[in-house]
Amino acid sequence: MIVPGHRELGDNNAPVELSHRETIRFAEEVAVPPVVAQHPAIAARGSLHIFGGSRSPGQKPSLPNSVLRYALALGTVMLASFVRLGFEPELGGIPGFPFFLLALVVSAGLAGFGPMLISMIASLFVFELVILPMHPLSWPEHAVQLLMYLSTAAGILLFRYLLDVERQATAREALEREQNAAKLRERDAELIHMARLSALGEMASSLAHELNQPLSATSNYLNGAARILEAVDGPGVATAREALHRAAEQAVRAGTIIHRMRDFVSRHEAVREPLDLGKTIEEASAIAFVGAKERGLRVTYSIDPSCSQVVAGRVQIQQVLLNLLRNAVDAMEQSPRRELTVSTAPIGDFVVVTIADTGTGIDPQIAPRLFQPFATTKPAGVGIGLSISRRIVEAHGGKIWVETRQEGGSTFKFSLPREARSDE
Amino acid sequence: MTDRIHLIDDDDPARESLAFLLTTMGFRVLQYPSAEQFLSAQTDEPTEDLLISDIRMPSMDGMELTRLLRERQWSVPVLLISGHADSRLAQAAIDAGASAFLEKPYTEIGVKDAIENVVRRGDQVLHGSGAPQRRIAMLVNSVP
Numbered sequence: 001m002i003v004p005g006h007r008e009l010g011d012n013n014a015p016v017e018l019s020h021r022e023t024i025r026f027a028e029e030v031a032v033p034p035v036v037a038q039h040p041a042i043a044a045r046g047s048l049h050i051f052g053g054s055r056s057p058g059q060k061p062s063l064p065n066s067v068l069r070y071a072l073a074l075g076t077v078m079l080a081s082f083v084r085l086g087f088e089p090e091l092g093g094i095p096g097f098p099f100f101l102l103a104l105v106v107s108a109g110l111a112g113f114g115p116m117l118i119s120m121i122a123s124l125f126v127f128e129l130v131i132l133p134m135h136p137l138s139w140p141e142h143a144v145q146l147l148m149y150l151s152t153a154a155g156i157l158l159f160r161y162l163l164d165v166e167r168q169a170t171a172r173e174a175l176e177r178e179q180n181a182a183k184l185r186e187r188d189a190e191l192i193h194m195a196r197l198s199a200l201g202e203m204a205s206s207l208a209h210e211l212n213q214p215l216s217a218t219s220n221y222l223n224g225a226a227r228i229l230e231a232v233d234g235p236g237v238a239t240a241r242e243a244l245h246r247a248a249e250q251a252v253r254a255g256t257i258i259h260r261m262r263d264f265v266s267r268h269e270a271v272r273e274p275l276d277l278g279k280t281i282e283e284a285s286a287i288a289f290v291g292a293k294e295r296g297l298r299v300t301y302s303i304d305p306s307c308s309q310v311v312a313g314r315v316q317i318q319q320v321l322l323n324l325l326r327n328a329v330d331a332m333e334q335s336p337r338r339e340l341t342v343s344t345a346p347i348g349d350f351v352v353v354t355i356a357d358t359g360t361g362i363d364p365q366i367a368p369r370l371f372q373p374f375a376t377t378k379p380a381g382v383g384i385g386l387s388i389s390r391r392i393v394e395a396h397g398g399k400i401w402v403e404t405r406q407e408g409g410s411t412f413k414f415s416l417p418r419e420a421r422s423d424e
Numbered sequence: 425m426t427d428r429i430h431l432i433d434d435d436d437p438a439r440e441s442l443a444f445l446l447t448t449m450g451f452r453v454l455q456y457p458s459a460e461q462f463l464s465a466q467t468d469e470p471t472e473d474l475l476i477s478d479i480r481m482p483s484m485d486g487m488e489l490t491r492l493l494r495e496r497q498w499s500v501p502v503l504l505i506s507g508h509a510d511s512r513l514a515q516a517a518i519d520a521g522a523s524a525f526l527e528k529p530y531t532e533i534g535v536k537d538a539i540e541n542v543v544r545r546g547d548q549v550l551h552g553s554g555a556p557q558r559r560i561a562m563l564v565n566s567v568p
Contacts, residue, residue, distance in 0.1 A: 209480070212507030212528040213438045220441035223532040227448035248532065255529035 187287065191322065194315045198388045204262035205391065208255075215255045222248035274419060275312050277344055277351060278303040284321035285342070288329065297329065300341045307346035309419040316392045317416070320400075323385040324355045324412045331359025331410070350398065350415040358409040362402060370402060389414070430470065432456045432486070433478040433505075438528075442476070445535065459484040469498045474542060479506040479517065487520045494521035501542040505530075 226244035229237055281303065289297065310317075325340070332338040341356040362370060371390040386400075393400040393414045400414040429451045433439035436457070443453040456462040460483060462475075475493075479486035486504045493500065504517045507528035514525045523542040526534060 209507045213435045216507070216529040217437040217441035219529050219531070220438075220445040224441070224445040224448040227445075245532075252529045252531050259527075 184287075187283075190315055191287065191319060194319055195388075198316070198319060198392070201262065202388045202391060204258065206387075208258045208262050211258055212255050215251045219248040219251040222251070272311050272313055275310050275314055275317065277308040277310055277317075277353065277416070278305060279308075280314065280317055281321060281342055281344070281353070284318045284325060287318075288322050288325035296338055297332070298339045300339070302341065302343035304344050304346065304351075307344060307351040307418055310351060310396075310416045311419050312396050312416060313392070317396075320389040320392050320414065321353070321355075323389045324414075327385065327412070328355055328357035328359060331357050331361075333359075335359050335409075346418065347415065349418055351418050352413055352415045354411060354413045356405065356409065356411040358405075358407075361404055361408060361410050367402075371400065428452045428454060428470070428473040430454050430456065430462055430473055430475045432459055432462050432476070432481075432489070434458060434481045435478070438478070442535075445532065449536070458482075459486070459489040462489070463492075469496075470500055474501050474503065474539065476503045476505065479504050479513070486522075487517065490517070490520045490522050503538055503542045 222244045226241045226248070229241040229244070281301070285299070285301075289299070325342075328340050332340070335358055337358045339358045341354070343354045343356075345352055345354070371386050390400050393416070397417045398415040400412070403411045403413065405411055427450065429446055431439055431443055431446070431453050432455075433442070434457055439455055439457070443455050446453045454465075456465065458481060459477065462477075477486040477489055484492075486506075490502050490504065493502065501523040502521065503524050503526060504520075504522040505526045505528060506513060506517075514527075517525045524538050526538040530538070
């Protein structure tokens with residue numbers, strides 16, 4: 001038996017405090033597993049970044065590319081300046097020009113003619129306004145020509161490099177986005193499928209309970225009536241008695257059909273695996289907090305890694321977490337303070353997961369049947385989330401309960417049996 | 425010597441209908457809408473009787489009641505009934521000290537067999553001193 005006890009968060013473990021923005025990024029990083037980074041194509045492309053900035057997913061390409069753009073602008077300005085110089089006969093003039101023209105054609109071919117032309121034209125104006133007033137006429141002729149070729153080469157390389165980086169970054173981002181989206185889609189689909197099965201299971205279970213009572217009563221009354229008729233003689237009494245027995249059989253049969261449906265559904269929920277609860281919480285957070293960006297949510301995690309190992313159905317536990325996290329976010333919709341605390345702590349042979357919010361708390365009228373099917377305070381809610389959660393947790397040998405916080409809001413807790421660790 | 429059955433179920437139609445059926449079978453049935461009401465009605469152990477209880481009830485459930493009775497060293501045979509039955513629950517019921525377990529909805533034969541089982545098991549529990557339960561067994565066997 002679990003003794004519900006409140007434990008001050010972070011008293012033993014340094015709480016990991018995340019602002020909402022960080023939470024979202026954390027969520028995105030969780031959603032993009034290391035698989036993406038390990039993909040050979042991406043790893044190869046990633047090495048092209050000279051500024052050491054392998055960007056995290058979702059982050060805009062900011063610093064490295066703007067530095068490159070400045071460098072490119074500078075390079076093309078120099079290049080165009082010397083183009084202009086190439087036309088000055090008194091500076092070595094025409095003899096240097098064919099080489100330079102060739103270099104231009106090659107660079108345009110490499111980097112793309114359009115961008116090269118545009119930056120050259122723009123740069124010519126800069127030459128007239130900046131380079132010429134600096135009196136480069138005093139420079140030696142060969143130095144001018146050398147600089148001309150060097151800067152042309154630099155401009156070409158720079159332009160080419162920028163294009164490559166840009167293109168690769170775009171490709172990488174697209175690939176990451178796609179994989180990210182695919183991963184989320186896959187997980188969503190899995191969750192939706194499990195949610196449907198769970199909802200179906202809950203429906204079947206509730207139906208079985210609700211219908212079994214009247215069906216049992218029907219069968220009992222019919223059988224009882226048939227027994228009474230056994231003491232009665234008369235025309236057609238035997239037939240009536242037989243009919244009553246048959247009606248009773250049909251009532252039992254109806255109950256059996258519902259049982260079969262419930263058993264069918266529960267078979268799909270049987271898969272259990274060793275599970276890291278901290279990781280499962282991360283995964284559920286990644287989904288639960290998507291779309292909560294504008295709500296100014298502050299999430300604090302305090303996960304005790306020493307008690308994180310459980311044997312459970314991954315998607316089922318995710319679903320419990322998702323239900324509780326979503327409920328917490330919804331409950332804080334109108335609250336001035338939106339703080340959510342997710343923590344785990346060992347209590348005996350169990351690990352207790354706590355999700356505390358600063359929301360509206362539990363309506364006392366609904367509290368007694370909070371975990372029963374079809375109890376809801378949400379205008380659009382069906383009211384099976386918590387009853388499904390209870391069924392899942394109890395099927396795992398745990399308990400789920402709620403505590404009201406004195407400072408406002410509610411604290412949902414559930415326990416799961418800890419896995420016996422080999423190193424203990 | 426008695427042929428009394430104490431029947432506990434919070435669901436009125438379920439309880440009353442089963443009481444009706446058991447009455448037609450020849451038992452005398454005492455009904456209680458909760459485990460607490462059953463307990464407060466007993467001054468001594470109803471050694472000669474049989475107890476039938478639903479498992480899922482709002483305050484004290486059938487399992488807790490059974491455990492409590494066994495803690496008190498009461499050996500009255502207990503038949504637990506549930507509409508939420510599975511093998512785990514059945515095992516838990518037996519572990520709690522129930523003599524038998526019956527799943528809703530049940531047939532007339534099912535009830536008869538379950539009562540018979542309870543009485544047999546009651547004999548075992550009582551190590552042969554279960555004369556009253558034999559009375560019930562005889563009654564059950566005489567039910568056509």
